[in-house]
Amino acid sequence: MSRASWIGHPLTVLALVVLVLNDHLLKYTWPGIVTGKLSDVAGLILLPPLLGLVIGRPLPAIAITGIGFTLVKASETGAWLASEAWSLAWGPSLIRADLTDLLALPALYVAWHAARHPVPAGRTAVILLTPAAVLAITATGPEIPYIPTIAFATEVRDGGIIVHVGRDAEYSRTSHFITRDGRIWEEWEGAVLAIPASSSCAGDRCFRVVPGRLKVEESAAGGAWTAAWEVSPRVQDRLVRAHPPDRPEDVQPVESLSVSAIPGLVVVANGADGVAVRDGVGTWRRVGIDDDELDPSATVSVNAPGLYSALLPENALLIGIVAGLFALGTGVRRLGFAAGVAVGCAGAWYWLAPRDEFNDVLLGGHGMLYPHPLLLLPLFLLPVVAFALMVFFAVMVRPPAWLWPFGLATTGLVWLVIMAPFEAWSADLIPTYDQASVVAVVLATVVGTLAAVVTARYATPRPRSLGHWPSR
Numbered sequence: 001m002s003r004a005s006w007i008g009h010p011l012t013v014l015a016l017v018v019l020v021l022n023d024h025l026l027k028y029t030w031p032g033i034v035t036g037k038l039s040d041v042a043g044l045i046l047l048p049p050l051l052g053l054v055i056g057r058p059l060p061a062i063a064i065t066g067i068g069f070t071l072v073k074a075s076e077t078g079a080w081l082a083s084e085a086w087s088l089a090w091g092p093s094l095i096r097a098d099l100t101d102l103l104a105l106p107a108l109y110v111a112w113h114a115a116r117h118p119v120p121a122g123r124t125a126v127i128l129l130t131p132a133a134v135l136a137i138t139a140t141g142p143e144i145p146y147i148p149t150i151a152f153a154t155e156v157r158d159g160g161i162i163v164h165v166g167r168d169a170e171y172s173r174t175s176h177f178i179t180r181d182g183r184i185w186e187e188w189e190g191a192v193l194a195i196p197a198s199s200s201c202a203g204d205r206c207f208r209v210v211p212g213r214l215k216v217e218e219s220a221a222g223g224a225w226t227a228a229w230e231v232s233p234r235v236q237d238r239l240v241r242a243h244p245p246d247r248p249e250d251v252q253p254v255e256s257l258s259v260s261a262i263p264g265l266v267v268v269a270n271g272a273d274g275v276a277v278r279d280g281v282g283t284w285r286r287v288g289i290d291d292d293e294l295d296p297s298a299t300v301s302v303n304a305p306g307l308y309s310a311l312l313p314e315n316a317l318l319i320g321i322v323a324g325l326f327a328l329g330t331g332v333r334r335l336g337f338a339a340g341v342a343v344g345c346a347g348a349w350y351w352l353a354p355r356d357e358f359n360d361v362l363l364g365g366h367g368m369l370y371p372h373p374l375l376l377l378p379l380f381l382l383p384v385v386a387f388a389l390m391v392f393f394a395v396m397v398r399p400p401a402w403l404w405p406f407g408l409a410t411t412g413l414v415w416l417v418i419m420a421p422f423e424a425w426s427a428d429l430i431p432t433y434d435q436a437s438v439v440a441v442v443l444a445t446v447v448g449t450l451a452a453v454v455t456a457r458y459a460t461p462r463p464r465s466l467g468h469w470p471s472r
Contacts, residue, residue, distance in 0.1 A: 005118035006049040006058065007129050012114055015045035016129065019136045025315045040104035043137055044069065048111040050133055058115035066108050073101040132346040147250045148243040149289050151269040153196045154260035157188075161260045161267040163275055164194045165292060167252075175292050182265050182277040185294050196258035196269065207266055209256035214239070216259055216268050216276070229268070229276055229284045231302065237432045238306040243272035274299065306426035306433065316418035316440075317411075321348040323448035324411030330452045331403045331459030340388070403459045410451040417443035 071078035166174030218228035264280035288298030425436035
């Protein structure tokens with residue numbers, strides 16, 4: 001088996017594509033355990049072939065990958081050492097130990113299978129795939145993330161109600177604020193329990209939170225429970241997106257987590273949205289969080305447009321460019337042109353979906369006066385190589401003139417059909433962000449597929465079958 005055959009194996013290439021799409025699109029569209037672990041699976045398939053280019057043998061490359069991954073994910077010491085090493089190379093970074101990540105280890109068998117079943121590949125595969133694979137893997141290295149502050153617990157103490165505010169204990173201390181009238185908040189330095197209370201009573205009136213909702217129910221004198229305060233699910237969905245963390249897996253809850261009541265005052269801890277307060281006359285109002293403190297001016301209006309990720313337009317453009325280039329490739333149908341398309345896709349990813357550290361380095365951050373040469377090389381080389389390959393083979397094949405504007409139109413249309421559902425969600429025309437995501441994926445898939453079908457069918461003349469010559 002040659003080294004190039006492993007890096008060029010379809011399973012390795014598939015892992016590269018999955019890693020890029022998951023880290024720069026899917027995690028932001030569908031944050032959760034699946035997309036959180038998918039990067040680990042793809043990385044475990046992709047890293048051994050890269051190490052194999054240096055080591056030359058698959059078994060040691062796979063063993064090093066598996067042992068290193070286990071040490072980092074199974075021990076705080078390993079995670080700390082990995083964080084220090086990554087910080088030296090890419091700036092401040094934090095890698096966390098997580099035993100559940102070890103569930104991805106069976107992916108190493110996929111890498112072994114690819115190594116044991118080589119496919120024909122030459123140096124061109126190494127030249128095209130290695131830079132993209134290196135960038136994809138380094139782009140998964142986590143930095144120290146921003147995690148929104150949340151109000152997570154309440155309790156009655158000293159004639160008032162204490163609200164506990166904080167983030168993950170690894171990044172921030174917990175603060176405690178007491179109020180006796182729902183308007184003046186003072187920092188509390190005394191003893192606390194900081195345990196969420198799902199219900200609380202003041203006299204003959206009891207209150208309870210509704211799990212998963214921004215909603216509180218009330219019962220008087222042991223009667224039936226009725227809604228005392230709530231935010232509609234549509235508004236709640238937009239409020240969730242108003243508090244974005246740096247990492248999708250660190251999305252904080254925007255729901256009622258704890259309630260405490262005293263005569264004339266009810267306080268509800270609503271996660272990243274802050275608190276809800278009912279005063280003595282029965283008026284409810286929300287109070288937001290800013291800089292780890294309760295601040296009415298930080299309250300997000302229920303009429304505010306939905307806020308989607310700032311990376312979404314760039315990700316949509318990246319997908320549009322890939323769809324447009326793929327449509328061109330299905331029209332020209334030459335291996336060299338396809339190589340140009342692949343390089344063009346890698347170049348588009350580099351320009352449109354870089355990590356923040358790349359931007360910092362290119363702008364002279366981290367104490368550097370000039371861009372790092374290893375970053376400048378693919379930055380300028382990939383688009384030039386892609387353009388040269390596509391032009392050269394297009395001149396040889398001479399595809400129809402309409403193919404080029406058609407590919408450009410495909411890019412624009414795919415971008416448009418991805419962005420339109422999210423704009424509709426932001427304007428409250430589509431109920432939830434998840435529904436907008438589904439619509440965007442379906443529309444982009446349909447448009448991209450139809451474009452490829454059109455170019456494959458009409459861009460290149462189809463040879464006439466010998467079995468269908470007209471009869472004399």
